[in-house]
Amino acid sequence: MSMSLVMLVLIALLYSAGIYLLLDRSLTRVLLGVLVLGNATNLLxxxxxxxxGTPAFVGRSPEAGMSDALVQALVLTAIVITLGVAAFLLSIIHRTWTLDREDDLAVDAEDRSVRRRLERDEQIDEDEFDTTGCESTSDTDDERAARAEQAAPAAATGGGT
Structure with missing residues (x-):
């Protein structure tokens, strides 16, 4: 038996609505998106x-006419997992509401500073390497190499004294 077109369209609509709700900054909508995605997965x-087919009880009907019990077990497991994730999100929503009296996630100043620091570090890394991927010869690298060459013979002869 193939999947009906109506069921396929319903599953696609539920997935798209769930993803749309999941991408919002409101935690309540994120919770609703997770619940809708869970229902879409169960339908799929x-x-x-x-x-x-008939219930999967041995001896009641021929085995060819029984429905697969594994599908029912997978859906039951998916329901329990969705319930656990929903409970976790509800606790996060409650904590956020208790602290801030709103459920929207605001852009944190610390997040912005970490992002700027990462961009600055990436820019420094890009400046150290030229376009071919080899290290460029800057004065600081040359100075470090000269100091390393001077320190190596001095360490080998016992400190140069």
């Missing part, structure tokens, strides 16, 4: 699990 697993 059920509809791709094969034809519906």
């Amino acid at each position: 697993v059920i509809s791709s699990g094969g034809p519906f």
Whole structure:
């Protein structure tokens, strides 16, 4: 049995709505997005699990007419996982509401400073290497190499005294 077109469209709509809600900065919408994505996944697993049949009790009907019990177990597991993630997100929403009296995530000043520091470090790394990927010869690198060459013979002869 193939999946019906209506079920396929419903699953696609649920996935797109869940992802849309998940990308918002409001934690309540993120929670709703996770719940919608969980339901879309459950529908996808059920509809791709094969034809519906009689209950999977041995001896009640022929094995060819039974439905697959693995699909039902996977959906039950997915429901429990979605419930756990929802409980975790609810606790985060409650904590955020208790502290800030809002559920929108604001851009933190510390996040901005870390981002600027990373961009500055990347710029320094790019300046140390030329376009071919080899290290460029700057005065500081030459000075370090000269000091290393002077220190190596002095260490080998016992400190130069």
